[in-house]
Amino acid sequence: MAGAQMAKNEVEQSYGEFAQRDRTVHPPPFAPTYKTTVLRSPRNALISLQNSLSEITAPVFSRDELGPLDHDLILNYAKGGLPIGERIIVHGYVLDEFRRPVPNALVEVWQANAGGRYRHKKDTYIAPVDPNFGGCGRVLTDRDGHYVYRTIRPGPYPWRNSVNDWRPAHIHYSISGSGWVQRLITQMYFEGDPLIAHDPIVRTIPSESAIRQLIGVLDKNAAMPLDSLAYRFDIVVRGARATWFESHVQGQPAMQRE
Amino acid sequence: MVSELDYLKESASQTAGPYVHIGLAPHAAGFDIFENNFSHVLATAETKGERITIEGRVIDGSGTPVRDVLVELWQANAAGKYNHPADRQQKPVDPTFRGWGRACSDFESGIFTFETIKPGIVEGRGGRSMAPHVNLWIVARGINIGLNTRMYFSDETAANAADPVLNLIEWEVRRNTLIGQREERSGKRIYRFDIHLQGPQETVFFDV
Numbered sequence: 001m002a003g004a005q006m007a008k009n010e011v012e013q014s015y016g017e018f019a020q021r022d023r024t025v026h027p028p029p030f031a032p033t034y035k036t037t038v039l040r041s042p043r044n045a046l047i048s049l050q051n052s053l054s055e056i057t058a059p060v061f062s063r064d065e066l067g068p069l070d071h072d073l074i075l076n077y078a079k080g081g082l083p084i085g086e087r088i089i090v091h092g093y094v095l096d097e098f099r100r101p102v103p104n105a106l107v108e109v110w111q112a113n114a115g116g117r118y119r120h121k122k123d124t125y126i127a128p129v130d131p132n133f134g135g136c137g138r139v140l141t142d143r144d145g146h147y148v149y150r151t152i153r154p155g156p157y158p159w160r161n162s163v164n165d166w167r168p169a170h171i172h173y174s175i176s177g178s179g180w181v182q183r184l185i186t187q188m189y190f191e192g193d194p195l196i197a198h199d200p201i202v203r204t205i206p207s208e209s210a211i212r213q214l215i216g217v218l219d220k221n222a223a224m225p226l227d228s229l230a231y232r233f234d235i236v237v238r239g240a241r242a243t244w245f246e247s248h249v250q251g252q253p254a255m256q257r258e
Numbered sequence: 259m260v261s262e263l264d265y266l267k268e269s270a271s272q273t274a275g276p277y278v279h280i281g282l283a284p285h286a287a288g289f290d291i292f293e294n295n296f297s298h299v300l301a302t303a304e305t306k307g308e309r310i311t312i313e314g315r316v317i318d319g320s321g322t323p324v325r326d327v328l329v330e331l332w333q334a335n336a337a338g339k340y341n342h343p344a345d346r347q348q349k350p351v352d353p354t355f356r357g358w359g360r361a362c363s364d365f366e367s368g369i370f371t372f373e374t375i376k377p378g379i380v381e382g383r384g385g386r387s388m389a390p391h392v393n394l395w396i397v398a399r400g401i402n403i404g405l406n407t408r409m410y411f412s413d414e415t416a417a418n419a420a421d422p423v424l425n426l427i428e429w430e431v432r433r434n435t436l437i438g439q440r441e442e443r444s445g446k447r448i449y450r451f452d453i454h455l456q457g458p459q460e461t462v463f464f465d466v
Contacts, residue, residue, distance in 0.1 A: 015344030021465060026271045027402040034273075036400030039319035040455050046465035047427055052382050054393050054408075055466045057342035058332060059358035067293045077291055097266050110281025120277045121288035122326070122365070134291040136281045172274070172281055179344075180332050181466045185397055185404060187272040201273060204402055210270040236266045248383050250346055 016243040017051040018181045019097055027204030034200045035161055051181065051249055058180045061106045063140055070138050073109075073151035077119075077134030084130055085114025085152035087228040090188070090216065093145045094175060097239030101145025102182070105237070108174040109149060110136040116157030116167075125157055150228065153190070161200050168195035168202070171216075175235055182237040188216045190231065271403035278328050278397060279362055286362040298361035300331070300374040304354040307336030307375030311448045312409065312438060315368045316396060319456030323368025326398055330360045331372050333392040338378030347381055376411065382422050389417035389424070391436075396453060406464045409438045409451045427462055435461045 029041035049055065069076040074083060090109075094102040112118045112135065115127030119135050133152060141147045154169050170187045177183070189196050196202055196215065205211050213236070222230035279287040285295060301309060312331070316324040334340050334357060339349035341357050357377075361370040374392075382388040389410055396405040410418050418424055418437065427433045438449035453461045 022268060023403075023465075025267045025269075029402050031402060034400070034402070036273075037402060038400075039322075040324065040398065040400035041402075042405070042460055042463050043456055044432075044460050044462075046463050048465045049423060049426070050383060051466070052388060052423075053334075053340055053345050053347070053380055054332070054388070054391070056344050057340040059356055060342060065294050070292060077289075095266060097268060099264070099266060108281050110277065118277045118280060119287065119289055120280050122276060134280075134284070134289060136284055136291060138281075138292075172272075172278070174274075174282060178342075180393060180395075181406075183330070183395055183404060184269065184271060185274045185278075186269050205270045205272075210267065213267065213269055214272070236269045238268055239265070250381055250383075250385075 015056060015178070016241050017056060017249055018179055019239045019241055021181070021238060024206065025210045027206065031204040034204050037204070053250060055181045056179045056249060058176060058178060058182070061104065061140060061176070066138060066140065071149040073133070073135065073137045073149065076137060078132045081132045083113065083133035083152050085155075087150070088153050089148060089150050089222055089224065089228050089230040090171065090233060091146065091148035091219075091222055091230065092216075092233040092235065094141050094147065094177070094235045094237060095145055096177075096182075096237055100240070101141070101143070102177050102237060103141055103143045103145055104178070105141045105145070105147075106138065106174075106176040107141065107147045107235075108136070108138040109151075109171050111151065111154040111171040112157055114152050114155050116155035127155070127157065156193075156195055165200055166195050166198070168193045168199050173235065175237055177237050179238070179240065184235075184237055186214060186235070188233045189214055191215055191217045273399055273402055274328060274397040276326050276399040278326070282328055282360060283362050296360055298359050298370070298372050300333075300355065300357065300359040300372060302354045305375055306352050306355075308447065310374060310376050311446055312372040312374065312392065312451060313448055314370060314438075314451040314453060316363065316370075316398070316453045316455065321457070323363070324398055324455070325363055325365050325368045327363045327368075327370070328360060328397050329363075329370050330395045331358065331374070331392050332395075333357045333374065334377040334380050336375050336378050338380045338390075340380070379417065386422045387417070387420070389414050389421040391421075391423075394453070405455075406466045407453065407461055408436055408464070409449070410436050411449060412437050412440045432462050435459060
């Protein structure tokens with residue numbers, strides 16, 4: 001009895017409701033200096049939902065779904081040679097707002113090559129495609145919430161917003177955690193890049209502290225000497241709240257209700 | 259002096275950009291890199307439940323389909339059970355059904371599709387039943403933070419009328435933006451669901 005009760009409480013604690021999203025850290029949907037948002041942003045207020053099972057659950061991914069090179073962008077598209085550019089390791093932790101690690105989170109990344117060109121049929125930038133670089137990878141966090149992958153540092157590139165806008169070097173991130181409400185797409189920038197201050201997409205973020213949180217920092221301790229530099233980038237997703245009082249996400253078990 | 263809470267702030271969202279396909283659906287970007295690819299097909303031959311197709315477009319404020327959108331879908335199985343340990347309902351998990359998929363809009367037509375099964379009723383907060391629904395999450399260039407919505411089913415009139423989430427929406431006319439319309443086409447059961455980002459038919463989006 002006591003054991004079953006304890007097990008139930010553990011389930012409650014591991015999978016409670018999530019803290020409400022603090023939208024002040026996020027860019028507003030309508031941000032006219034990033035022109036594409038103008039026609040793609042809702043005008044009505046969002047309808048606020050309390051968490052139900054639909055929000056606190058999410059797909060579970062397993063290690064056997066990923067290939068052995070999925071997290072090695074230097075080798076996962078190499079066709080008899082190595083990609084051109086600065087070899088880097090990127091690592092960090094996926095944490096929740098309450099500083100708890102998020103294990104088994106699916107981290108998916110994609111990026112341009114060293115010249116700022118994407119391997120995508122819609123990208124027509126003049127910089128060449130690198131025959132040995134695909135530009136995407138994925139990894140599951142370990143029990144401590146840690147992830148690591150290896151890649152080539154991406155180049156900056158121009159984009160048509162104003163005619164002389166340039167994206168700073170960046171790596172796109174997609175995070176899938178234990179709850180549907182933790183789903184997040186963001187971008188990692190690189191410490192010291194002067195283009196960060198000029199980027200209309202970065203500038204949609206309302207605060208300097210939230211921008212700083214998206215900048216990966218040089219981490220020489222994680223470098224491989226004579227081989228690859230390293231950057232550290234931690235990601236924070238929505239926090240799972242402790243349920244000190246009765247949770248209403250699910251009703252009472254059917255037997256008790258009758 | 260007031261002590262400070264040491265909570266962290268959620269990382270700021272950024273747009274998925276025009277090349278989201280590279281990372282999340284490389285075949286759509288035009289190349290083959292991973293052995294195992296996530297897809298818009300959720301149901302296998304063994305999955306229990308009524309086979310359905312969900313088909314739609316995401317439409318911008320000018321009435322133009324968004325042709326570079328990525329949509330993810332998360333749903334319960336035919337018994338109304340999510341394949342996740344937090345779901346403690348006394349219902350069977352279907353081991354052949356994760357309940358999740360992702361789809362890209364076609365670069366020409368803007369149409370996205372999911373091949374799945376119709377979900378069952380899921381217990382909502384306080385024991386109130388939620389009508390069958392799928393949860394959708396929409397990202398694209400120009401969308402600064404992913405949009406959350408739900409699709410309900412047009413042939414579930416009674417369950418929809420009692421659904422606690424639909425009933426949160428004050429304007430009945432806006433509730434209708436969440437109803438996928440059932441059609442039969444060459445023997446297939448299709449639910450048509452267009453998502454309007456702006457305009458008089460703007461879809462209801464949720465702050466979840």
